[in-house]
Amino acid sequence: MYRILSKEVLSDVVKLMDIEAPHVARRAAAGQFIIVRIDEFGERIPLTIADFDRDRGTITIIFQELGKSTIQLGKMNAGDSVASFAGPLGHPTEIENFGTVICMGGGVGIAPIYPIARALKQAGNKVISIIGARNKSLLFWEEKMRAVSDELIICTDDGSHGRKALVTEPLKEILDNKDQKIAKVWAIGPAIMMKFVTLATKPYEVPTIVSLNTIMIDGTGMCGGCRVLLEDGAQFVCVDGPEFNGHKVDWDNLLSRLSFYKDEEKKAVEHYDHKCRLENAVAKGEK
Amino acid sequence: MAELKPHERMKIKRHDMPNQDQLVRRGNYEEVALGYSEETARTEAERCLQCKDPKCVQGCPVGVMIPQFIKALREGDMVKAVEWMKVKNNLPAICGRVCPQEVQCEGSCILGKKGEAVAIGRLERFVGDYELSHRSCPLVKAPATGKKIAVVGSGPAGITCAVDTAREGHQVTMFESLHGPGGVLIYGIPEFRLPKAVVHGEISYAVDCLGIDLKTDHVIGRSFTLNELLEEYDAVFLGTGAGLPSFMRIPGINLNGVMSANEFLTRVNLMKAYQFPDYDTPVRIGRKVAVVGAGNVAMDAVRCSQRLLALQAAQTGEAPGEAHIVYRRSKDEVPARQEEVHHAEEEGVIFNFLTNPVEIIGDETRRVTGLKCVKMELGEPDASGRRKPVEIKGSEFVMEMDTVIMALGTNPNPIVFVDADGLERTKYGTAVADTERGRTKKKRVWAGGDVVTGAATVISAMGAGKRAAADINAFLKGEADWE
Ligand SMILES: Cc1cc2nc3c(=O)[nH]c(=O)nc-3n(C[C@H](O)[C@H](O)[C@H](O)COP(=O)(O)OP(=O)(O)OC[C@H]3O[C@@H](n4cnc5c(N)ncnc54)[C@H](O)[C@@H]3O)c2cc1C
Ligand code: FES
Numbered sequence: 001m002y003r004i005l006s007k008e009v010l011s012d013v014v015k016l017m018d019i020e021a022p023h024v025a026r027r028a029a030a031g032q033f034i035i036v037r038i039d040e041f042g043e044r045i046p047l048t049i050a051d052f053d054r055d056r057g058t059i060t061i062i063f064q065e066l067g068k069s070t071i072q073l074g075k076m077n078a079g080d081s082v083a084s085f086a087g088p089l090g091h092p093t094e095i096e097n098f099g100t101v102i103c104m105g106g107g108v109g110i111a112p113i114y115p116i117a118r119a120l121k122q123a124g125n126k127v128i129s130i131i132g133a134r135n136k137s138l139l140f141w142e143e144k145m146r147a148v149s150d151e152l153i154i155c156t157d158d159g160s161h162g163r164k165a166l167v168t169e170p171l172k173e174i175l176d177n178k179d180q181k182i183a184k185v186w187a188i189g190p191a192i193m194m195k196f197v198t199l200a201t202k203p204y205e206v207p208t209i210v211s212l213n214t215i216m217i218d219g220t221g222m223c224g225g226c227r228v229l230l231e232d233g234a235q236f237v238c239v240d241g242p243e244f245n246g247h248k249v250d251w252d253n254l255l256s257r258l259s260f261y262k263d264e265e266k267k268a269v270e271h272y273d274h275k276c277r278l279e280n281a282v283a284k285g286e287k
Numbered sequence: 288m289a290e291l292k293p294h295e296r297m298k299i300k301r302h303d304m305p306n307q308d309q310l311v312r313r314g315n316y317e318e319v320a321l322g323y324s325e326e327t328a329r330t331e332a333e334r335c336l337q338c339k340d341p342k343c344v345q346g347c348p349v350g351v352m353i354p355q356f357i358k359a360l361r362e363g364d365m366v367k368a369v370e371w372m373k374v375k376n377n378l379p380a381i382c383g384r385v386c387p388q389e390v391q392c393e394g395s396c397i398l399g400k401k402g403e404a405v406a407i408g409r410l411e412r413f414v415g416d417y418e419l420s421h422r423s424c425p426l427v428k429a430p431a432t433g434k435k436i437a438v439v440g441s442g443p444a445g446i447t448c449a450v451d452t453a454r455e456g457h458q459v460t461m462f463e464s465l466h467g468p469g470g471v472l473i474y475g476i477p478e479f480r481l482p483k484a485v486v487h488g489e490i491s492y493a494v495d496c497l498g499i500d501l502k503t504d505h506v507i508g509r510s511f512t513l514n515e516l517l518e519e520y521d522a523v524f525l526g527t528g529a530g531l532p533s534f535m536r537i538p539g540i541n542l543n544g545v546m547s548a549n550e551f552l553t554r555v556n557l558m559k560a561y562q563f564p565d566y567d568t569p570v571r572i573g574r575k576v577a578v579v580g581a582g583n584v585a586m587d588a589v590r591c592s593q594r595l596l597a598l599q600a601a602q603t604g605e606a607p608g609e610a611h612i613v614y615r616r617s618k619d620e621v622p623a624r625q626e627e628v629h630h631a632e633e634e635g636v637i638f639n640f641l642t643n644p645v646e647i648i649g650d651e652t653r654r655v656t657g658l659k660c661v662k663m664e665l666g667e668p669d670a671s672g673r674r675k676p677v678e679i680k681g682s683e684f685v686m687e688m689d690t691v692i693m694a695l696g697t698n699p700n701p702i703v704f705v706d707a708d709g710l711e712r713t714k715y716g717t718a719v720a721d722t723e724r725g726r727t728k729k730k731r732v733w734a735g736g737d738v739v740t741g742a743a744t745v746i747s748a749m750g751a752g753k754r755a756a757a758d759i760n761a762f763l764k765g766e767a768d769w770e
Contacts, residue, residue, distance in 0.1 A: 023502075023510045037466055043558060043567035044466070069567055084466035086504035217558065217568070220464050220506055221700050222474075222530040223550035229541045234534070239702065253541055256653040260543045264569035271564040 001081040005058060010140035013065045014108055015074045016050070022057030024087040030115035031093030031211065031243055034059060035219040037084035038072055045069050046216045048112035048188070048242070049088060059087070062111035062140075068268035089219045090242045093209070097124040098183035102174065103149070104167055104197060105131045106189020110141050112211060113188045118148040125183075126150050130170055132189075136161035167193065168200045175204045182206050187246065191255055198246035210246035212237045214257065229253040293336055301403040302331045309633040313607075314597040316478045316561055319630055320384070328413040332361035334405050338397060343407060346395030349750040351375045353392060353407055356414060368414045369424045376411075377450050377493075378443065378749060380419050380485050383412025385476060386746050387624045419488050426496040429456035434763045437462065437520040439507045439703060442470020443745045444526030444736025446490060447752030448759070452522075453497035455760045460520070461499055464506040464702075465557070468494075470528055471737075472745070474557035475549070477587050479594070480627070483556075512706035513732065522731050522759045525718060526752060529737035531698045535579070539647030544573070544655030548580070548588040548694035555591045561598065570595065573689020574608030577658050579644055580694035581614040584742075586627040588692050589636050610636050611686070615643040615663050615676045641665070641676060645683065647691050657685045699738045707732075717741055725755030730769050733759060 008016040024034055033048045051060035065074045093116050101120055105113035110131045121127045127148065132155035133139045139161060146152045153170045154162025163170065175182060185208040187197040194210040201208045214226040214237045221239035228237050229250035305321045312319055323331065335357045343353045352371045359367035372379050388408035396404035418424060434457045438449045441463040453459040467473055472486045494501050507513065516523050532547035534540050551570065554560040558568035576592040578585050592610040600607035617640050621628055641663040648657040662682035665674040699716045711719040711728040718727055718734040725733040735751025737743055761767040
């Protein structure tokens, strides 16, 4: 069992947790992920590492409540424990001094982009960060991102905070500026956002790294359920990734694979809601 | 029973295994083979001729003391039967259920030459189950030696090595990357063939009795590396199996609805997808499933599919779908255990022999709709001695399918070899280790089981774990040098 040491509510649907897992924290690095399983009935869900503290032996995870498991996890509190916590999985981000780089985080993707931006900054890069979400309430870690960025651009779809724009708009403006050569772009967020970022950077031939969040089971290369189609064949996201050259990814294949279990995910949420309502009713009845 | 004469023994007929009804069991996950009663077991044991030069023992990869345990069994001395069994085999309740006896002990039994072999596997299971419920033969730990051993992987190889080294008084830590121990016994082989309670019972008993420190969620190569383990432990055993699935290189392999048998079986067995939504992990197979291959893995996948289809049909009221085996060779070459093939047939699985997939066909939403195959015929024998299947030109046809499951063999997972300089591997990715002692090319590192041999059997993995444990014990006592 792995204890939740603290919990922060970043927005209605985005939660942060520090989990006590020294065996994961000791070698954790930016770009890697963990697999968490809440209880005996739980599925194994991959979450990218948002931060880590080797001395305290903790891993910070940030998640958006989307499916049954993340909703259930979001209801847990400091002091509660999860049944399994494995990692750090996948390869760390390759950090070097590349020059000027852009770090883009969309929605809950702001969490995993933070340690990457921080490491790139520490390595001497000029870091321009672009973070975005549908609206202000879904944004978080603005100050943390500002602290590790030379420049921070904030976008919301509805203009409730920062620029009213998709993250690809300021990206294109920066790429159009001939005075500033961009060495590399990192983009983490919903698959559709990463797809459009890679489409935007492609004409400029700026290498673009994306972090893929495919469906996974074991997360150790055992099932192949996480495979992604690249220009030169299929690879396993959990062992070969999770970061890939975004220009080589077959995005339509990825998006269709991500949606394969949509009906079941809906059913699981309904089943869970129903169970929670029943439990509440029983609890009330007993009082 | 009075002492029988050999000809009297030979008159007794081999006893069938009582099985769950074939129509009923299609719709549930409960164990198919129900096990002998004590009376049946003792009468079956009477069939054994107690050969002076027992061929069955030679046929067993670990040399289980078969005549001795059978003799004790028929004399009604179960405690002694268990003792004889445990000399060579720590996990009889498991081996009795999953060993390919027809090519091992029973395949060598003298009685089998003219009639039917003694049902050694079923007797082994009977003895193993007795031990599970009585624990008459407790594991004891020698006084602490102060030496530390790391066992990586908790499949049959790892468990056996952990038990045999912990008994010597060493402090053993067993690392497992998944959330529970057991390896293939838990994530691969289904409940209806090997109940998980049996596996958990065996492992937790050993872990508790011997104070083995089981660390799940620990991926060696990631959480800790091999070189790091060597700093802290006196010896390291690698029993990480061969879990990396391979996919055919044919068009359509990345369509939705194509998966490896490992993914399918892990969803169903480890994650209990057949109980979705009570368990969170789903599995979706539609109404027509093709499993490509004909080994044990393929049989397990197709029989799980058959059950899922029946459960779905019971829920929707529609007619059940179809579960197919697609295999490029003929029935004679099928590598799976005979009993599994027989059970699959009884359960209504459709076998397509001499049929080779050439393309997976999908629709505009990238979902599988069919499997295009070509018919094969048997040609000249190949290197393996089996007749090589060759394509019949122009015989392509399409089978309508919703799901295609690939059960084509697996390779060792390379994660454990990160930061493991000096540990040699073959071109197939298996660790190089000597057969007698399990020593790798890296000092103080032993390996055994599927990670050395490639996908093989439970009993051979156990045997390798046992031999490595003996050598580790000798090495740590200073009785054997490394060189
Ligand atoms: C579906 C299926 C059916 C089978 N049916 C039969 C049968 O009927 N009869 C038979 O005899 N054999 C059968 N086999 C084969 C048999 O199960 C294997 O040969 C046997 O389990 C191998 O044992 P092992 O201990 O070497 O490895 P495994 O059982 O594979 O165990 C390896 C363990 O190591 C863990 N591991 C891997 N990498 C790491 C790492 N880096 N760090 C920590 N842990 C790690 C894995 O998670 C796993 O738990 C079957 C196999 C499958 C897949
Ligand atoms: S999640 Fe199973 S192989 Fe990647």
